Amino acid sequence: MTCMKELDWKILIVLYEKRSISKTAEALYLTQSAVTKRLKNIETEWGINVIHRSNQGVTFTEDGIYLTQKASIMMDFLREIREHYAQRECQKEVLTVGIPNSFSRLHFPEALSKYIECFDRLDIRLIPSSSEVVLQKLMDGSVDIGFVCGDYPYLGEKEPLMDENLYLLVPAGMPLDEVERQPFIQWKMNPLVEMIRDQWWKSQYGGLPHQSYQVPFADIAIEMVEKGLGVTTLFGDKWRIDHEKAQLIQTYDEQGNKVSRKVWMMLSDRCFQNPDISDFVSLIEEYFGVNK
The missing domain is CATH 1.10.10.10 (Winged helix-like DNA-binding domain superfamily/Winged helix DNA-binding domain)
Structure with missing residues (x-):
């Protein structure tokens, strides 16, 4: 040799x-x-x-x-x-993550940045979709982890990440007694979460909101409110809002409790078979303070 x-x-x-x-x-x-x-x-x-x-x-x-x-x-x-x-x-294990639009905008970028800083051993591929579709993809094996907004039934392992409060977004300076008469700007929510919103609205105003505009994303609805075109509702308070043009108002139910939806991380069996994926799950749990 x-x-x-x-x-x-x-x-x-x-x-x-x-x-x-x-x-x-x-x-x-x-x-x-x-x-x-x-x-x-x-x-x-x-x-x-x-x-x-x-x-x-x-x-x-x-x-x-x-x-x-x-x-x-x-x-x-x-x-x-x-x-x-x-x-x-350079070849990393692929992790497919189903993620709703609002969660991907408000919470996931910072959590992902933290993961990359600490581990960066996975090729993370995001599959954006609504919560009910994310859940379906999780059950048919199309995604490994699903972030789901609302209390959807799932027989696999799941972790509650947070309670995300419901807010009313109205043009700055608008009196609350005028809200009901304003055009309502509807953006795409999953049906379970939309039901939470509708129940609160009905308890406040005696009926469902009179939809005047329908847009695909919350960002568009926010911009329309800032231009004085109507009112909308948002889950979470991390949206990019010009507070000189619009104001967030916390919502409460009839018992005085904050109205909210629960956000879950739902896991496939593969998450427990791969140590790199387990590290990702642990970091997400730590980031959102699960079990604290």
């Missing part, structure tokens, strides 16, 4: 090109004596003469030419091995 190092093969290739010990040493940032010593080791290992030296420079022997030709093959071979293991090192 050859004891030649990668540097030995490089020396042969560069020396064949330069035909000069001094220029080879300069190109490889070595001393001339180091190049000469390694050439001698090569010749000893194979029992051959690699070069002849003369006043005209370096001349390669027939054996030297053969070995130099193989040097290019060896360098390609070593580069292929290096790239193979480098690629394998």
